[in-house]
Amino acid sequence: MARLTALPAIEVIRGLKGIIDFYLWKGLPCARAWPRWRPARQSEASKAAALFFGAVVKSYSLLGDLPLAAYRHDAADQPRSARDLFVSGIFGNLHEADVSDFLGLLIECRDFLSALTAILGALDSIDTDEIVVNVDESVLPPLAATSTHQVTQNTALAKIATLQDALQSKHLDRLIVRGQDQFLSYKGQIMGIVTNLDALEGGNSLDAPPVPPGEVWIITSMEAHNEDNQVSAIYLGTKKDTTTYWAGAFGTTPAAAGQYWSGTLFLIQGDTARGHLADCTAGDNLYFHYFGHRMTLET
Known part of the structure; x- marks a missing residue:
């Protein structure tokens, strides 16, 4: 040397x-x-290493000549690495490598081939001209659909379908909440006056307009009076069909003095708020006031 x-x-x-x-x-x-190198001086270990290196070279040569040529050119002016040693061995210059370098190379090749074999097995693409991914044992992402997840989704969809029926909001652009028999709502106020400016002799009834279809009226206050003469009685209430129900009854009332009732009356379709004045004089001016609010029935 x-x-x-x-x-x-x-x-x-x-x-x-x-x-x-x-x-x-x-x-x-x-x-x-x-x-x-004299074959007689080679130990069994060196022979095994040479055979293994030959197998590695054979497997690695499957990459073709172009990658090897590129590796060789890249190694020409670079510090020696496992890749350089590998190329040296491929081209018959294995003696240029130290034993420790060669062992490191063998370990690197072994790990590389082991990883490549594992990838080929996972892809299930051996002896095929396309990549076939084996998903039998693949790890699912956190939010991937599973049979258990599907059951949960089906349960949620069933609940949504039930809510749609309950809310009656299918095929609509607004949400309709079931309110029948559940709570009171508000559509608008009721403030009405009924007059009779040419009363008949005796009793006279003054009726508000009947409740229209689809609405409920809540009457909370009523008042009635005779502007011209005293009356013997005033009654305030509601008429349903042909029957009148009085919520308040009052005795003799002077002219122009009103009688008032406050409370809650629920009137449905066809019902009317009514005020009745007894013993009127013909031609008297009679007045009936009613107050409350209206609701809309569920449709």
Whole structure:
């Protein structure tokens, strides 16, 4: 072995291949006679390593010549690495590598081939011209649909369908809440006056308009009076069909003095609020006031 100040040009190294071996030893350029390996001196371990390296080279060569040529060109002026050593071994220059480097290379190749084999098995793409992914044992993402998740979704959809029926909001652009027999609502106020400016002799009834279809009226206050003469009685209430129901009854009332009733009367379709004045004089001016609010029935 001889130490050199620097390695010669690559052309010189290649030209003396087989005669002089140029190499680096502990970072120092060296030269020696080309090693002559005697098969008899090879141990079983070195033979096994050589056979394994040959198998690795055979497997790696499946990549083709272009990647190997690119690796070789890249390694020409770079620090030696496992990739460089691998290329050296492929082209018959395995003796350029230290034993420790070669062992590291073998470990790297083993791990690479092991990982590649695992990937091929996971993809289920061996001996095929396309990638076939094996999903039998694949890990599902956190929100992936499963049979259990599907049951949960079906339950939620069933609840939504039930709510649609209850809310009666199918095929509508608004939400309709069931209110029948559940709560009171408000549509508008009721403030009405009924007059009779030409009363008949005796009793006279004054009726508000009947409740229209689809509405409920809540009557909370009523008042009636005779503007011209005293009356013997005033009655306030509601008429349903042909029957009158009095909510308040009052005795003799002077002229222009009103009688008032306050409370709650629920009137449905066809019902009317009514005020009745007894013993009127013909031609008297009679007045009946009613107050409350209206609601809309569920449709």
